[in-house]
Structures are given as structure tokens and as C-alpha cells.
Amino acid sequence: MSIKSEAVDVSINHVKLLQQLSVELLPGEVVALVGPNGAGKSTLLRVLAGDITPTRGNVFYERQNIANLCILQRAHYRSVMSQSQPMIYDYSVRDIVSMGWLHGDNEVHENTLELALQKTIKKCNIDHLGNRRFNTLSGGEQKRVHFARALLQLWLPDSSSKHRYLLLDEPLANLDMTHEISMLGVIKQCAEEGIGVLIVLHDLNLAAKFADKIVLCDQGKVVSQGTPEQVFDSEVLTSVYGVTITLSQNPLTISYY
Amino acid sequence: MKYLLLVIGLAISAQNADGCSPAKDSTRIAVGGGSITEILYFLGVEKKIVALDITSNYPPKAKSLPSIGYVRNLSAEGILSLRPTLILGEDDIGPSEVVSQIKSMGIDLVVIEEEHSADGIVKKIQCIAKIIDKKSVAKEIIDQQLIPTIKRLEIQAKKVNARQTSIMFILSMQGGSPIVAGKNVSADGLITMIGGTNSPGNFSGWKPVSTEAIITASPEVILISARGLSGFGSIEELKLHPALKFTPAVKNQKIFVMDGMEMLGFGPRTLDAALSLAEKISL
Amino acid sequence: MFTNTLGYTKQSLILFLLIILAVFSAIVASTNGSFEVSVVNLIRGSATDLQSLVIMQIRLPRVILSALVGASLGLSGAALQGLFRNPLADPGLIGVSAGAALGAAIVIIISPAFLIDSSIGPFLLPLAGISGAAGVIFFLYLLTKGFGHQGVTYMLLVGIAVNAIAGVAIGILTYISSDAELRTLTFWTMGSFGGVTWNLLTPAIVVILGAMLYMAPAYRALDLVQLGEVEAYRLGVDVKGLKYRVIMSAAAAVGASVALSGMIGFVGLVVPHVARMLGGVSHRYLLPASATLGAALMISADMLARMVVQPAELPIGLITSAIGSPFFLWLIFRMKQNVY
Numbered sequence: 001m002s003i004k005s006e007a008v009d010v011s012i013n014h015v016k017l018l019q020q021l022s023v024e025l026l027p028g029e030v031v032a033l034v035g036p037n038g039a040g041k042s043t044l045l046r047v048l049a050g051d052i053t054p055t056r057g058n059v060f061y062e063r064q065n066i067a068n069l070c071i072l073q074r075a076h077y078r079s080v081m082s083q084s085q086p087m088i089y090d091y092s093v094r095d096i097v098s099m100g101w102l103h104g105d106n107e108v109h110e111n112t113l114e115l116a117l118q119k120t121i122k123k124c125n126i127d128h129l130g131n132r133r134f135n136t137l138s139g140g141e142q143k144r145v146h147f148a149r150a151l152l153q154l155w156l157p158d159s160s161s162k163h164r165y166l167l168l169d170e171p172l173a174n175l176d177m178t179h180e181i182s183m184l185g186v187i188k189q190c191a192e193e194g195i196g197v198l199i200v201l202h203d204l205n206l207a208a209k210f211a212d213k214i215v216l217c218d219q220g221k222v223v224s225q226g227t228p229e230q231v232f233d234s235e236v237l238t239s240v241y242g243v244t245i246t247l248s249q250n251p252l253t254i255s256y257y
Numbered sequence: 258m259k260y261l262l263l264v265i266g267l268a269i270s271a272q273n274a275d276g277c278s279p280a281k282d283s284t285r286i287a288v289g290g291g292s293i294t295e296i297l298y299f300l301g302v303e304k305k306i307v308a309l310d311i312t313s314n315y316p317p318k319a320k321s322l323p324s325i326g327y328v329r330n331l332s333a334e335g336i337l338s339l340r341p342t343l344i345l346g347e348d349d350i351g352p353s354e355v356v357s358q359i360k361s362m363g364i365d366l367v368v369i370e371e372e373h374s375a376d377g378i379v380k381k382i383q384c385i386a387k388i389i390d391k392k393s394v395a396k397e398i399i400d401q402q403l404i405p406t407i408k409r410l411e412i413q414a415k416k417v418n419a420r421q422t423s424i425m426f427i428l429s430m431q432g433g434s435p436i437v438a439g440k441n442v443s444a445d446g447l448i449t450m451i452g453g454t455n456s457p458g459n460f461s462g463w464k465p466v467s468t469e470a471i472i473t474a475s476p477e478v479i480l481i482s483a484r485g486l487s488g489f490g491s492i493e494e495l496k497l498h499p500a501l502k503f504t505p506a507v508k509n510q511k512i513f514v515m516d517g518m519e520m521l522g523f524g525p526r527t528l529d530a531a532l533s534l535a536e537k538i539s540l
Numbered sequence: 541m542f543t544n545t546l547g548y549t550k551q552s553l554i555l556f557l558l559i560i561l562a563v564f565s566a567i568v569a570s571t572n573g574s575f576e577v578s579v580v581n582l583i584r585g586s587a588t589d590l591q592s593l594v595i596m597q598i599r600l601p602r603v604i605l606s607a608l609v610g611a612s613l614g615l616s617g618a619a620l621q622g623l624f625r626n627p628l629a630d631p632g633l634i635g636v637s638a639g640a641a642l643g644a645a646i647v648i649i650i651s652p653a654f655l656i657d658s659s660i661g662p663f664l665l666p667l668a669g670i671s672g673a674a675g676v677i678f679f680l681y682l683l684t685k686g687f688g689h690q691g692v693t694y695m696l697l698v699g700i701a702v703n704a705i706a707g708v709a710i711g712i713l714t715y716i717s718s719d720a721e722l723r724t725l726t727f728w729t730m731g732s733f734g735g736v737t738w739n740l741l742t743p744a745i746v747v748i749l750g751a752m753l754y755m756a757p758a759y760r761a762l763d764l765v766q767l768g769e770v771e772a773y774r775l776g777v778d779v780k781g782l783k784y785r786v787i788m789s790a791a792a793a794v795g796a797s798v799a800l801s802g803m804i805g806f807v808g809l810v811v812p813h814v815a816r817m818l819g820g821v822s823h824r825y826l827l828p829a830s831a832t833l834g835a836a837l838m839i840s841a842d843m844l845a846r847m848v849v850q851p852a853e854l855p856i857g858l859i860t861s862a863i864g865s866p867f868f869l870w871l872i873f874r875m876k877q878n879v880y
Contacts, residue, residue: 084767089821330732337574352735357735361597362593363590
């Protein structure tokens with residue numbers, strides 16, 4: 001059971017963005033999607049999210065072709081976090097996080113949403129933001145609020161054993177070191193709770209340290225996938241990135257300067 | 258006996274079939290139309306008027322009465338609040354939904370027919386007189402005052418007509434091109450009464466006319482309303498307007514200004530206005 | 541969606557007060573006018589026939605129509621500002637008002653007299669208005685391939701183009717119109733609730749209320765779409781369905797309103813902003829608040845229209861513009877400060 005793409009092609013206006021891409025995300029693992037700019041990482045994420053329909057090939061959520069799933073059903077499997085738009089109207093932090101709630105007004109107990117919200121806000125370390133107006137927050141703070149929203153979307157009652165997946169497109173951009181580490185910590189925690197996480201990253205060292213699996217892309221194709229040790233090879237990396245890259249072990253460290 | 262009653266009944270209804278049937282109660286009249294107000298004063302029954310519209314500006318003392326606003330955009334409740342027993346309006350009274358509403362409340366509302374000619378003016382006065390039961394008063398005044406004027410007008414008009422005088426009526430000068438009377442509007446009727454030919458006269462309604470069309474039409478006389486002129490400037494400035502500069506009317510100083518309602522209201526004043534204009538033109 | 545219980549309570553309170561305001565205005569408007577009637581007498585049954593006619597046949601239909609029109613303009617304005625994520629959106633923006641105006645202009649200027657005098661005469665104008673509005677929406681639908689994936693900016697541009705085309709058509713009709721037709725059209729474009737009868741009102745009530753009820757459940761999706769169309773999709777929102785729902789109901793409600801009462805500007809623009817200032821931006825509160833505030837405002841504006849220069853009447857569009865334009869300016873200044 002997983003989210004996977006099978007032999008997916010994406011062409012827009014005769015430009016081949018992805019070719020024959022097969023990738024699988026299992027529950028409980030952190031998969032890092034890495035590669036140079038224009039490699040197709042974001043496109044792949046969007047295909048997995050269902051934003052884009054592939055020109056060829058299929059995407060499956062828990063063995064169901066997503067073409068057969070309606071929009072709301074898809075939302076129950078996975079949540080996504082990517083670059084966000086400015087909010088035109090003056091919503092509060094709580095409002096934004098609550099937008100991730102899929103279970104409507106029919107709650108099992110009256111306080112279910114309230115409890116879930118409190119838990120998620122605490123987990124993502126944004127409860128000091130209280131009920132501030134979202135537009136008054138810094139870029140990094142806003143990102144963390146969107147992350148909390150993506151987490152809230154994955155909320156299930158404790159009794160449920162459904163698999164859920166979290167797709168993150170460069171979630172660490174604009175975060176300072178503390179918050180970078182903190183968010184990665186939460187991500188790791190989610191994986192431990194059984195959520196499958198796909199994260200597009202630029203920083204190869206972070207990928208090496210935090211991911212269970214790496215998918216290395218270049219020019220719309222998968223160059224290699226596997227554990228960091230398997231994928232990170234200095235020759236392969238140098239040819240993919242066009243920059244001299246050296247590796248050292250224990251811990252696995254990638255240097256390019 | 259039955260047969261006699263039937264004949265009498267038919268005779269009476271034939272008389273009333275022209276839409277000017279006597280009103281049940283004409284003690285409180287609301288008026289929508291300047292010429293109707295004029296006629297009511299003319300017939301000496303001005304005390305019956307309880308409200309009038311904004312075009313009812315003659316005689317000047319009429320303006321002190323309550324106003325029902327613009328006759329094409331009446332307020333049902335507003336008019337009713339003045340408790341009229343009869344409402345008299347010209348054919349542009351409206352909007353039609355409000356007129357229906359008022360009629361459905363059981364208030365007598367009569368639309369007076371309009372014909373843009375001397376005959377039409379007389380018919381209008383006779384119609385109103387019939388409605389308010391002043392037929393004999395009307396007959397007297399018409400015979401004593403209006404018929405002589407009409408006769409003199411006919412004589413003057415013949416003179417104007419003999420020369421086939423072309424007359425252009427300008428409503429307003431705003432917005433570049435002058436807005437001129439074509440066929441089938443009140444001013445067209447006025448021009449006919451005076452004995453002239455409508456210039457350019459090759460269209461219908463009130464329309465803006467270009468400089469070239471005016472120069473081609475070459476009107477010998479220009480009539481303009483006082484408000485139309487004041488919205489533009491003075492007569493001297495009018496004469497210098499590029500559209501009008503080269504017309505025979507300007508060259509021969511045949512531009513005449515008069516109050517708009519006087520000329521186009523088609524109440525009793527319009528007869529005097531037509532006569533005065535015809536006299537000046539045929540000089 | 542309201543986990544901040546304090547916020548929830550405040551919004552409910554404001555909404556409650558707005559409803560009271562609307563009801564209060566309706567009562568004041570029904571019992572006041574240029575015609576003197578004592579409502580007490582009416583209830584006791586001792587009013588004259590004419591007095592009760594004035595209240596039941598003239599005033600009451602007017603109050604109800606102004607409430608409906610105000611509510612539909614306020615609600616549509618709020619929904620469109622949400623859908624287009626543009627605080628300057630207004631029902632006129634999607635070309636609905638222009639379409640309705642075009643339909644009305646065609647009827648006023650082209651339809652033959654026999655049609656006007658026939659029994660469907662009074663319905664001609666509203667029918668034409670709704671057809672015009674529907675025509676524009678259909679056109680918009682075709683051009684955007686069924687409110688498809690091009691996004692709302694494209695729709696706004698199409699709406700602007702449609703407005704322009706309708707404007708040209710109306711201009712041509714204006715030029716060929718007779719004097720009387722021209723005056724009728726002019727007054728129609730300034731708006732009025734005069735002359736409304738129960739005959740006209742009953743179908744309008746059905747259409748407008750129906751449209752508003754169809755629009756109402758979109759409140760949550762409208763909040764989610766603020767994150768962006770892609771984000772909203774990811775949260776399970778059928779964005780295409782949302783566009784369809786909001787635009788269709790706005791078109792029906794506004795089309796019917798414009799058809800019956802002419803063009804009334806600024807209400808759809810201004811009312812949602814006032815509602816936001818009073819109670820916040822969440823659409824669960826904003827949609828009903830805008831509807832209620834719109835109704836209260838319109839009822840009051842109509843009362844002003846028929847009492848300020850009594851026994852004459854001002855066109856209501858004049859009053860809404862007179863209040864709306866300075867407010868609009870203030871809104872722009874406020875936006876510059878990025879308070880939003």
C-alpha cells in the first residue's frame with residue numbers, strides 16, 4: 001500500500017517534463033526528491049498530488065487509480081505543502097490551520113476539532129502565535145502555519161488504521177536553522193507515526209541525514225533511487241549537477257565547495 | 258321607451274368615446290405636463306390644481322404648488338399622498354407600472370392626447386374642458402381669443418410658406434454637435450404651423466447633426482430654446498459656432514430664441530409663439 | 541471552522557444584530573411614506589380602503605423587493621469577492637448587470653407596442669433582464685470552457701470584454717431610440733423600486749431566494765479557495781463546481797434584481813467590506829451578514845429615495861452611488877496601507 005506513479009510521462013506544449021517516471025512512497029518512510037533545477041521534482045510532486053494528469057502512465061493511491069477517485073477522496077489520502085499565495089483577506093492563524101480539517105461539522109465528539117487543533121498547533125510549535133492575524137506573520141512563520149494545516153488534514157481518529165501521505169515541496173526554504181531542525185523533527189515524528197512523507201529538498205546533506213530513501217532526478221528522469229548511501233555517489237552527482245562534488249563518510253557528507 | 262333609452266345611451270357613449278369623458282370628481286387635480294397646467298389656468302380653474310410636475314413652469318406662480326417631480330418617473334405613493342381626485346397627464350406620463358398601480362387604486366387618471374398643430378391645441382383645450390365640465394367657458398375663450406390668433410397665424414404662415422423658408426430647430430448645443438429636431442417631434446409641428454420647412458428634415462426624432470449636414474441643409478432660419486442657448490453661451494458665440502457660421506440664418510440675422518415650453522408645450526402660448534415667430538420670419 | 545469560541549460568539553452576535561437591523565428597517569419603511577397611514581389603524585381594521593391599499597399594494601411589495609435586491613447584491617458581492625480573491629469584485633464585474641441592462645434596453649427600444657400592452661407586458665422587462673444576464677453567463681461559460689482550469693483572472697478579463705461589448709450594443713440602441721424610449725432607459729439605468737406589484741414580485745422571490753439558497757453552502761469552499769485554487773483542490777474542493785455554483789447563483793439573483801429594479805451600483809462592492817469590518821472574514825459569517833446588511837441598507841435607501849423629495853422620488857441608484865463612491869475611495873486608501 002502506497003502512493004506511486006507508474007511510468008508516468010508529462011508533456012506540456014510538446015515539452016517533455018517527465019519521462020517514464022516510476023516512484024513509490026511507502027507509509028512510515030521519508031523519501032527525499034533531489035536533483036538540479038528543472039529536473040522535474042516539483043512536476044513529479046504535482047503528479048503524485050493529482051494536480052496534473054500525466055500524458056501517459058498512472059498514479060495509484062493504495063492501489064486505486066486516482067483517476068477513479070473524486071477530489072474529496074484524494075484529499076483524505078494525502079496533504080500537500082508547497083509555495084503559498086498571500087492571503088487577500090485578514091484571516092487568523094487558527095482560521096488557516098482549521099482549513100485543513102476535512103471532517104466538517106459532524107464531529108464524533110463536540111471537541112474533536114478543538115483537540116486535534118490544539119495537538120497539531122503544539123506539535124508544530126506555533127502556539128505562541130496565538131490567534132494573530134496571518135498577514136502579520138513573517139514568511140517563515142506563515143510557512144509553519146501552512147505546515148500545521150497540512151498536518152491537520154491528515155488527522156484521523158486513533159482507532160483508524162488508514163494510511164496517509166504527506167507531500168512537501170521545499171518546506172524548509174525561508175526557515176532559520178532552529179525552525180529547519182524543528183520542522184525536520186516533526187516530519188520524522190510523522191513518519192514514525194506511519195505517515196509516508198515525500199519531501200523535495202535542495203540540501204543534499206539534510207536529505208542524507210533525514211531521509212530513508214533518496215530519489216535523484218535529472219531532466220525529467222529518475223537517475224537513481226535507494227538509500228542515501230546507494231544513491232549518493234560522487235561521480236553520479238558531479239555529472240548530474242555539473243559541479244565537482246565530493247563525499248565523505250561517517251556521517252555521510254556531501255561537499256561541493 | 259327602451260329603444261329611446263338605447264339610442265340616448267349610444268349617443269352619450271359616442272360622445273364620450275373620444276377619451277375625454279367627464280371625470281367623476283375634478284375638485285383636486287394633479288397635473289403631469291406643463292401645457293395642461295397652462296390650460297387649466299387659461300380656463301380659470303387653477304384652484305383645482307393640488308400638485309404639478311417640474312415642466313409646469315407657467316405661469317410663474319404655479320411653481321409654488323407641490324411638485325410631483327419628473328413626469329416620466331412618478332412615485333405612486335407620492336402622488337396619492339396629495340389625495341388627488343383626478344390626474345391629468347400628457348402621453349409621456351410614466352413609468353407605466355406606476356400608472357397602472359395608480360389606476361388600480363381607483364384614481365381617475367386621464368392621458369390627454371397630443372397633436373402638434375393649431376387644431377391640436379384647440380382639441381386639447383376642448384378635451385380638458387370636457388373632462389372638468391367647463392365646456393361653455395372653453396368655447397367662449399377659444400372663440401374670443403384663440404380663433405383670431407389662429408386666423409392671423411394662417412395668413413402669416415402663407416407668407417412664410419410662399420418663400421419656402423427652411424427652418425432648423427435646435428434643442429441644445431452641448432456635446433459638440435447641435436441636437437436638432439427631425440420629423441415627428443413637437444418642434445416639427447411648430448415649424449409646420451409657422452409655414453416653414455423643417456431643415457434638414459431627413460430624419461426622425463431629436464438627433465445630433467454634423468457640421469457638414471447643417472451646411473448642406475443651409476437653413477434660412479434657426480430657432481433655439483432659451484435653455485438650449487444658455488447652456489452654450491450668448492447669441493454672438495452661437496453665430497461663431499463652426500456648424501452655424503455659414504448658414505443663411507446667421508448671415509441674415511434670422512436666429513430666434515424663446516422659452517422652450519412656450520414654443521413646444523402646445524398649450525395656448527404656443528399659438529402666440531408661432532404667430533410671433535411667423536411675423537418676424539416673414540419680415 | 542470556528543475553533544476560537546470567542547470569535548464564534550462575536551460573529552453570531554453581530555449577525556443577530558444585523559438581522560434585527562434588517563427587520564427594524566423593514567418595519568420603519570412599511571410604516572412610513574408620503575401617504576399618511578397609521579399602521580395601528582390598519583391592524584385594528586379601521587383603516588380606509590385606500591390606506592390599506594397603499595400599504596399592501598404599494599409599500600409592502602416595495603419593501604420586500606428592496607430587501608431581496610439588497611440581500612442578493614450583498615451576498616453575490618461577498619461570494620464574488622471571495623471567489624475572485626479580489627476585494628474590488630462586484631456583481632457588475634462578471635458582466636451580469638451589463639447583460640441584464642442590454643436585455644432591458646432591447647425590450648424598451650425594440651419591442652413592439654402590442655407585446656407591451658399584452659398580458660405578459662409587465663413580465664417582459666424582468667424576463668429580458670434575466671435572459672440578458674443568462675446569455676452573458678452562458679457566453680462566459682463557453683469562453684472559459686465551462687469555468688475550467690484557466691483560473692479566475694482569465695474570467696475577469698472575459699467579464700470586462702463582455703461588459704464592453706454590451707456597452708457598445710446599448711450605445712447603438714440608445715442612438716436609434718426615440719426620445720421617450722431614451723428617457724425610459726435612462727431612468728431604468730438609475731434604478732427604482734417604484735411600480736412593483738405582487739404579480740412581478742412572486743416569481744422574483746422564488747428566483748432570488750432560490751439562488752441565494754443555492755449559493756449558501758459554498759461558504760466553506762470559499763474560505764478554502766483563498767489559499768489558491770490548487771491548494772483548495774488539494775483540500776478536496778471541487779473548484780470548477782464552486783465557480784459554477786457561485787457564478788450561476790450570482791447571475792440568477794443579480795439578473796432578476798437588475799431586471800426588476802434597474803442598475804443599482806456599489807451595494808455589492810461596499811456591503812461585504814462593512815460586514816468584514818464588523819465581524820471578520822470567514823464566509824460562514826460573511827455570506828449571511830452581507831445578505832442581511834444589504835437588505836437593511838437597500839430598504840433604508842429606498843425609504844430615503846421616496847421621502848427626501850416627496851412627493852417626488854429620487855432614483856435609488858443615485859443614493860447608493862452617493863454613499864458608495866466616497867466609501868469606495870476610503871476603501872482604496874485603506875488597502876494601500878495593507879490592512880488587508
